[in-house]
Amino acid sequence: MPLLVMKFGGTSVADLDRIKNAAEKVKREVERGYDVIVIVSAMSGKTNELVNWVETTSPLYDAREYDAVVSSGENITAGLMALTLQEMDVPARSWQGWQVPLKTTSAHAAARIEEIPRDNIDAKFAEGMKVAVVAGFQGISPEGRITTLGRGGSDTTAVAFAAAFDAERCDIYTDVDGVYTTDPRITDKARKLDKIAFEEMLELASLGAKVLQTRSVELAMRFNVRLRVLSSFEDNDETSGTLVCSEEEIMESNVVSGVAYSRDEAKMTLISVADRPGVAAAIFGPLAEAGVNVDMIVQDISEEGRTNITFSCPVNQVARAEQAVLKAKDDGEINFHGLVADKDVAKVSVVGIGMRSHTGVAAKMFESLSAEGVNIKVISTSEIKISVLIDRKYMELAVQALHDAFGLEKTA
Template sequence: MPTLVMKFGGTSVANLDRIRRAAKRVGVEVAKGYDVIVIVSAMSGKTNELVGWVNETSPLHDAREYDAVVSSGENVTAGLMALTLQEMKVPARSWQGWQVPLMTNDAHSAARIEEIPSENITASFAEGMKVAVVAGFQGVSPKGRITTLGRGGSDTTAVAFAAAFEADRCDIYTDVDGVYTTDPRITSKARKLDKIAFEEMLELASLGAKVLQTRSVELAMRHKVKLRVLSSFEEQSDEAGTLVCDEEEIMESNVVSGVAYSRDEAKMTLISVADRPGIAAAIFGPLSESGVNVDMIVQNISEEGRTDMTFSCPVDQVTRAEKAMADAKASGDINYHDLVADTDVSKISVVGIGMRSHAGVAAKMFSSLHDEGINIKVITTSEIKISVLIDRKYMELAVQALHDAFELENAG
């Protein structure tokens, strides 16, 4: 039998009625002749509740016990989904990560998938099981301890299963009906895309679009897994949602496919740093070791052996970054005059594989922002992306202006 992977996020299994609705969708696919692997998240809000209990019990907690607690939400959903399917006379059973087993490394709370042996689930399919309901987000370490994959890890679980079982497709059911040109809450002109290339989706996911987790898109791109993003709250057709696929499957690429934003960014500038070989490593090494996710980097032209180094990071990592730089200065690894943090900026990005073959995208972007009186603080580019840092108060205006400038209301 062909295999299909269906993943249901927290809002899609938030209560028993929604689990029943999701189960009916699974039943439709079983009736088409598929063996189905269903990946479930915890019920909406449950993981946050569990994390809160852990932090209240032990602020400096053992990461292994953290994983034991927060993974339990998915176990509940998997069991309830299997029971619901059984009530519908669909042969189903639940699987926890260790039962598959989904093998990971031992980086608790941020584990990476290493292997998904298919033998156990395949044997159950051969014995008449039609649906394997797998608890997402979790696996088992080489030492036999429960691990979790980090927030949003159920998306990654789903794609990994689709790759391991060579599934026809991986359907991700969520509370939106596909991937949009930008956030519909910011502009009513946002349009759902029928198809989007892996590379574009990866950029949008990494730049703040919440539809898919970045690691899941990376995995899908590497293993050529066809991803479809669908709403669990709307009636479906074969053409519903957005298909995330190879660039070659898209007949006509838009120059720009979407506008992404990240609201809570910070711009940090080391003023008057000694300009010498290895200075970048001396700065960004300690930041990396401190867990600071550096994004945009700009170095000014050196004057008299001194330079300024600017970088961006999430605003909630500013304190960590300041401590890392202060420690590096105290140890003599770097020498700078001052560290200035601007915590009131946002990142706006335009993304599109069509940018490879079209000139003038940057000029149009900068002109559109200029027309709205928006000053650009930092610019970075890649082959299919241009990102800028601007004052946060202009974020929504910038998204709307760029959406209009690139006529994304006509995308689809």
């Protein structure tokens, strides 16, 4: 039988009525002739509640016990989904990560998937089971302990199962009906995309779009797993949602496919750094060790042996970054005259595989921002992306201007 993977996020299984609604969608796919693997998240808000219980009980908690507690939310959803399907006369059973078994590394709360053997689930399909309801976000370590995959881990679980079982497709059900050219809350001209390439989705996810978790898109691109993003709260057909697929499946697309933004950014500048071999390593090594997620990096032209180095990071990591570079200075690893942090910036990016074969994208981007009086502080580019740091108060204006400039409300 052809196999389909269906993943339901927390809002899609927030209560018994929504679980029943999701189960009806699964039943429809079974009636179309599919065997189905359903990946479920914990009911909306449950994981946060469990995390809070752990942190209240034990501020310096044992990470192994943290995973044992926090993973239980998905177990509840899986059992309720299986029971709901059984009430609909659909042969289904629930699976916890260790029962599959989904094998992971030993990095508790941030484990990575190593292997998903097919034998146990395939045997049950052969016996007549039509739906395997698998608790997302969790697996088992080589030591036999329950592990969790980190935030968004259920998306990663779903893609990994689709790859392991050669699924025809992996459907990700959320509270939105697809991937848009930008956030519809910022501009009503935002348009839902029928298809988007893996690379574009990966860039958008990493730049602030919250529709799909970055690790899941990386995995889908690696194993060429076709993803479909669609709404749990609408009646869907084969044309619903947005298909995330290989570039070869997209006949023609706009030069720019989407505009992404990240509101909570900060810009940090080390002033008058002694310019010598190894200075960048001496700065960014301590930042990495401190867990600071550095993004854009710019180094000025050196004058008289000194230079300025600017980088961006999440605004909630500024204190950690300051501590790391000041300690490196005190230890004599780097020499600079000042440190300036600007916590009132945002990152706005345009993304599109069409940039590879079209010129003038940067010029159009900069001209449209200039026309709106938006000053660019830092620029970063890749083959299919251009990002700028700007004052946060201009973020929505910049997104709207770029969406209009590149005609994203129109199809290619």
